[in-house]
Amino acid sequence: MKKLILPLLITLLIGCQTHKSDKSDANQTAQELIGPKSLSLESDRMTPEVLWSMGRIGEVSISPDKQNLVFGITYYDLEQNKGNAELYVMSSKGESFNRITHTPGGEYNPRWRPDGKKIGFLSAEGGSMQLWEMNPDGSDRKQVSKIDGGMNGFEYSPDQKKLVYIADVKVGETVKDIYPDLPKTSGRIMNDLMYRHWDHWVDTYSHVFVADYSEKGINNSIDIMQNEAWESPLSPMGGMEQICWSPDSKSLVYTSRKKTGKQYSLSTNSDLYKYSIDEKTTSNLTSGMMGYDQNPVFSPDGRFLAWESMERDGYEADKVRLFIMDMTTFEKKNYSESFDQDAHGLIWSDDSQSVYFVSNWHALDQIYQLSPESGTIKKLTEGTHSYTSVIYAGDHLIGTRMSMSSPVELFSIDTASGTQKQISFVNRPILDQLAMGRVEERWITTSDNKQMLTWVIYPPHFDPNKRYPALLYCQGGPQSTVSQFWSYRWNFQMMAANDYIIVAPNRRGLQGFGKEWNEQISGDYGGQNMKDYLAAIDALSRESYVDAHRLGAVGASYGGFSVYWLAGNHENRFKAFIAHDGMFNLESQYLETEEMWFVNWDLGGPFWDTNNKTAQWSFANSPHKFVQNWNTPILVIHSELDYRIVASQGMQAFNAAILKGVPAEYLYFPDENHWVLKPQNGVLWQRTFFRWLDKWLK
Numbered sequence: 001m002k003k004l005i006l007p008l009l010i011t012l013l014i015g016c017q018t019h020k021s022d023k024s025d026a027n028q029t030a031q032e033l034i035g036p037k038s039l040s041l042e043s044d045r046m047t048p049e050v051l052w053s054m055g056r057i058g059e060v061s062i063s064p065d066k067q068n069l070v071f072g073i074t075y076y077d078l079e080q081n082k083g084n085a086e087l088y089v090m091s092s093k094g095e096s097f098n099r100i101t102h103t104p105g106g107e108y109n110p111r112w113r114p115d116g117k118k119i120g121f122l123s124a125e126g127g128s129m130q131l132w133e134m135n136p137d138g139s140d141r142k143q144v145s146k147i148d149g150g151m152n153g154f155e156y157s158p159d160q161k162k163l164v165y166i167a168d169v170k171v172g173e174t175v176k177d178i179y180p181d182l183p184k185t186s187g188r189i190m191n192d193l194m195y196r197h198w199d200h201w202v203d204t205y206s207h208v209f210v211a212d213y214s215e216k217g218i219n220n221s222i223d224i225m226q227n228e229a230w231e232s233p234l235s236p237m238g239g240m241e242q243i244c245w246s247p248d249s250k251s252l253v254y255t256s257r258k259k260t261g262k263q264y265s266l267s268t269n270s271d272l273y274k275y276s277i278d279e280k281t282t283s284n285l286t287s288g289m290m291g292y293d294q295n296p297v298f299s300p301d302g303r304f305l306a307w308e309s310m311e312r313d314g315y316e317a318d319k320v321r322l323f324i325m326d327m328t329t330f331e332k333k334n335y336s337e338s339f340d341q342d343a344h345g346l347i348w349s350d351d352s353q354s355v356y357f358v359s360n361w362h363a364l365d366q367i368y369q370l371s372p373e374s375g376t377i378k379k380l381t382e383g384t385h386s387y388t389s390v391i392y393a394g395d396h397l398i399g400t401r402m403s404m405s406s407p408v409e410l411f412s413i414d415t416a417s418g419t420q421k422q423i424s425f426v427n428r429p430i431l432d433q434l435a436m437g438r439v440e441e442r443w444i445t446t447s448d449n450k451q452m453l454t455w456v457i458y459p460p461h462f463d464p465n466k467r468y469p470a471l472l473y474c475q476g477g478p479q480s481t482v483s484q485f486w487s488y489r490w491n492f493q494m495m496a497a498n499d500y501i502i503v504a505p506n507r508r509g510l511q512g513f514g515k516e517w518n519e520q521i522s523g524d525y526g527g528q529n530m531k532d533y534l535a536a537i538d539a540l541s542r543e544s545y546v547d548a549h550r551l552g553a554v555g556a557s558y559g560g561f562s563v564y565w566l567a568g569n570h571e572n573r574f575k576a577f578i579a580h581d582g583m584f585n586l587e588s589q590y591l592e593t594e595e596m597w598f599v600n601w602d603l604g605g606p607f608w609d610t611n612n613k614t615a616q617w618s619f620a621n622s623p624h625k626f627v628q629n630w631n632t633p634i635l636v637i638h639s640e641l642d643y644r645i646v647a648s649q650g651m652q653a654f655n656a657a658i659l660k661g662v663p664a665e666y667l668y669f670p671d672e673n674h675w676v677l678k679p680q681n682g683v684l685w686q687r688t689f690f691r692w693l694d695k696w697l698k
Contacts (some may be wrong), residue, residue, distance in 0.1 A: 011222050019086055033104060034077045034084035036426075044435040045460060046497040048686035051488060052076050055398060055426040057408045058085060063112045066394040067092055068136065069410070070100075070110045070119050073426060076679045083679065085334025087121060089136055092393045093424025094412055100138030101502060107132075108151050109240065109274045114160045118215075120144070120152065131165070133215065144220050147585040150207065153233075153240040156213065159249040162277065163213040166240070168204035192261030197594055198236040199641045199673030205231045205671045208243060208254050210277065224275050224282065225256070232256040234270060241345075247302040251276050253285065255294040265596040269313045272296050272305075286332075287323065291318055295345075299352035303327055304372070306346045306355055309334075314597040315522075317479035318343060318517055322357065324372055335370055339377050340514045342355065343368070345389050354498065356380075356397060359388050360512035361481045364452055367399055367413060380418040384439065386484040389410075398423075402486040404457060405436045405493060435460035437496035439484075444505070444539045449529040453513070454536045455482060457502040467547040469697040471495060472537045472574075473504040474519040474555030474562035478521050478529070478602070481512045489676055489685060490556065498690050499696075500552075503540045507532035523604045523614040525586070526565050526621030533562065537573065549575070554689075556580035556637075557645065557674065561623060564653055565695045567634060576696035578689060581645050581674055584653040585621035627656045633663040635692040639672035 037053050053289060058072035067376060076083040085106040089106050090097030100119075101107050106127075109122045118133045126143070128150030134141040145151065147167060154165040175187050188201070211221040232254045235241035243256035243660070257270040261555055268294050270286045285291040291310030298305055304326045310318035320342035322335045336343060340368035341359045348355055355370040361379075369378045381387065381399075388408060391398040397413040401420075410424035416627045440456040475482050475490070482504045492502050506513065508529040509521025521529050533553075541548040551574045555563050560582015567577050587607045590599045600606075604614030634657050638650025650666065657664035667688050669681055676685050 022683055024511035029388065033102060034075050034080065034082070035073060035086060035102075036073075039430055039433070041430075042432045046434055046491070046494045048494070048683045049078065050430060051435070051491060051494060051686075052078060052682060054407055054430055054488075056107075056488075057410065057424070057426060059110060059665050060389070060398065060400065060410065061094060061110050061392060062110055062116055062393055062398065063136075064116045068112075069391075069398065070112065070136075071410070072108065072110060074106075078679050078683065081678060081680045087119070087138075089138075090424070091397060092396075092412075094410070096423065097424070098137070100134070100136070101141075105263075111154065111156060114156050114158055120154065120156065124150070126457075131163070140693060142215075142335065144562065147218075147221070151209075155240055155243065155245060157245050157249040160248055161213060162249060163211050163218050164243060164252055165209050165211070165218075166206050167209060167232065167245070167576055169207045169223065169227065170204050171227060174203070185275065193265040193596070194261055194594060196643050198644055200236075200643075205229060206233060206235065208232050208252075208275075210252070210275070222280070224254075224280075228258070229260045230256055230258045230264075232273075238294070244296050244298055246298050247300055249312070250278065253296040253298075253305065255296070262402060262596075264402060265594060266600070267313055268292050268316050268597050270294055270311070272307060284331070291315065292320075297346050297347045297348060298327075300333065300350050301352040304348075304352065305667040306348065309345065313601070314601050316595075316601070317477070317511070318600060319518075322346065322355065322362045322370060323672040324355070335372065335375060335377070340513060343370075345388060347392050350394065356390050356392060358399075359391055360386070360481050363455070363481050363506050363510075363512055365483055367397065367418075369415070376672070380415065381413060382418065383420070383421060384441070384484060386539070403484040404439050404455070404486065406431065407486045430500075434493075435497075436493055438462060439492075442539075444536050446508075446528075446535045448528065452532055452536065453501075454539075455492075455504040455506075456540065457496045457504070459499045459501065462545075464545050466545060468501045468545055469550035469552065469693075470501040470503055470537070470540055470546045472533060472551065472553040473502055474533060474553060474566075475504070475510065476555065476557030476559045478509045478525075478558035478561075479511055479518055481510045482506050483512070489682060494686065499695070500693070501540065501546060503536050505532055505536035507536070512576070522602050523618060525561070525618050526569075526623075527617075530562065530565060530569070533566065534570075534573070543575075552576040552693055552697050554578040554580075554693075555582070557582065560645075563624030563634075565621070565626070567632060568623060568629040570632070572631075574632055574691055577632055577634040578637070578692060579650075579653065580633065581639065581642055582636075582649065582653070583623070583645055584649045584656075586619050587650075589645065590651060592620075594643055609694075624652065624656070627660065630657060630660050630662050633692075633696050635665045635688070636669065637667040637669075639674070639676070641671065641673040641697045644674050663696075679698075 045552050047601045055073040060071040075081050076087040087101045087107045105125045107121045111120045117630040120133050122129045123132045130331050132143040151165040152165045207225045209221045211218040243254050275282050290313040293309045295309040309321045309323045324341040325332045343357045345358045362647050366381045385403040388400045399411045400408050401411045402408045412421045437460050438458045443451045444454050511518050560579040563577045563579035603618040605612045607619045635649045636654040638647045654666040
């Protein structure tokens with residue numbers, strides 16, 4: 001999401017071999033080329049520098065014959081303050097893997113060409129991001145596209161005659177277009193909403209293009225969205241998974257929310273659109289379905305289309321249902337009616353008889369199998385972990401899996417038995433030197449006599465005879481499960497390595513515990529979910545190894561809101577707080593955020609609607625209404641490019657603390673968004689985080 005004091009040399013990963021491509025930059029120095037590092041740690045405790053030295057597995061693509069994988073690994077260099085993604089190839093059975101690129105610019109979006117003879121990828125070598133190809137061993141690297149402004153993603157058509165790609169296009173006039181005699185003006189004129197989104201001003205829209213493809217280049221590009229002011233894929237999280245080719249290459253289906261301005265900001269209603277290549281016509285496949293419809297996947301025989309669907313407009317955390325459409329009759333069927341869980345990352349088996357997907361239940365993300373003919377859903381995997389994606393590999397599956405004790409690695413899963421085998425060991429050289437804290441699953445009784453799963457993470461070399469400070473972790477979202485995730489910022493093992501016991505409840509409002517549990521939080525900010533937090537920390541505080549006089553609470557986004565709220569309502573339980581990108585003043589948040597559907601659904605509506613009891617309850621529970629009770633040291637962290645929860649929210653909280661005479665500190669990043677992504681900023685974040693906690697809890 002660090003600079004090691006000892007010198008770092010680029011070496012081979014354990015079990016890896018390397019291959020220099022024809023275009024490799026052999027003259028680059030070790031400092032310039034960012035790659036795997038050889039580390040000899042002075043301690044078995046996690047540090048920010050060690051965390052940032054780990055390789056991060058990216059997108060994985062399987063060859064047409066299902067025999068090989070290509071995937072990216074990103075490494076970061078603290079001194080250069082940047083990262084670099086290189087591509088690797090390995091057998092889908094899990095043998096040693098080869099590094100096939102060695103460039104300072106990075107390679108992204110790897111794809112096997114349908115004939116299996118080439119690997120396509122995106123690289124900004126020489127300028128904008130363009131399509132390149134190379135042999136599977138990394139040789140014969142050549143640039144294929146020369147698109148003005150570059151592209152952001154691509155996919156070959158199955159017959160290898162076409163290419164679909166996404167690129168940013170300018171729609172409408174800017175101030176400089178209107179007044180060409182003012183070329184140096186920095187002003188903007190807005191006349192509708194959604195003028196900025198998450199971390200960028202909306203000057204362009206992502207559009208879908210179809211072009212003729214050959215090894216010599218791509219030609220005859222067509223913007224199938226006809227230069228309109230809507231986007232595909234959906235900003236800011238969507239990628240090529242929201243677009244798919246039909247197996248006969250005669251059409252493609254893409255995801256779009258064809259709304260603009262105020263209507264876009266109020267609605268989550270995206271649809272799936274089918275574009276005919278020959279006829280150049282577009283039809284809406286999901287008209288009348290009012291929530292998010294996205295991530296379409298054709299069955300290999302072309303008869304069916306599966307996708308992820310939410311039911312209700314304006315609710316971004318609605319249940320994700322698995323829908324399948326018969327493409328001959330256009331009849332749709334919901335296969336999730338009796339499945340009280342989400343379905344993500346759908347893939348088909350080669351015989352079109354099964355759909356595999358990832359779903360969370362009780363804070364664990366497992367792989368499931370749907371048999372469309374019978375309608376039965378079966379869980380394939382077990383264990384304390386979370387899968388993030390799944391790929392069909394013929395007689396087995398390939399999954400990306402993580403846990404609170406391990407970053408993402410590749411696993412092979414037997415489709416008959418569910419047996420799992422790790423096949424990549426990207427970070428073994430580092431993990432083998434680290435002592436990880438024990439992760440415990442504990443069920444705690446809440447104030448309304450419900451059972452709540454709470455993860456407890458203990459320090460390495462835990463001594464039950466000692467008394468440790470404890471941290472209550474408050475989750476964001478607000479509807480994001482505290483699963484077995486590995487974070488490069490909110491890393492539980494990092495916190496535990498600093499001799500804190502971590503208490504991470506799956507409080508009300510989190511997915512993976514059924515619809516009722518998930519939806520209780522909407523319109524109840526500051527309500528039952530806060531009681532859940534207090535139930536969790538109170539239960540752990542009664543343990544002999546927890547020092548009840550040294551408790552802290554930390555969190556980001558909705559977790560930051562939670563910290564601000566607890567600061568005014570904790571009845572002296574806590575001795576230190578840390579709030580990152582949190583909502584402090586809900587009235588200003590309502591008019592500052594850009595996605596109005598979120599605040600309308602979760603808060604119940606605008607604060608000026610005095611007849612709306614849900615909204616009035618929400619705004620009455622705004623953290624700024626309880627500042628008079630603040631008496632506990634608080635660290636506030638916020639970033640200027642966060643347009644979801646703007647930086648003034650953090651400033652208000654910090655200023656309030658100072659004016660109240662409460663010890664406070666403000667960590668501000670002018671160049672980060674809702675996350676902290678730059679290496680040195682990430683290390684500063686970690687150091688400031690633990691310096692603050694150690695000051696008040698140790």
